[in-house]
Amino acid sequence: MDCQRCHGKMVEEEFSDLKDDSGSLNFRGWRCLLCGEIVDSVILSNRSHRPTPIVSRNRKIMAYH
């Protein structure tokens, strides 16, 4: 897997996150060896499920004028 920022080599790692109320939360993710960018499965799913912006609706309204 290549880094989306610098296209460097990324390695799979296991991270610990303390944001969870139940204590530490371990998750698997990818870390870039060059710039240190960290990508986990949650970030990846958020990027793919991003809602479409409302800009298209504004364009329709402007077309009436």
Ligand SMILES: [Zn+2]
């Ligand atoms: Zn990178």
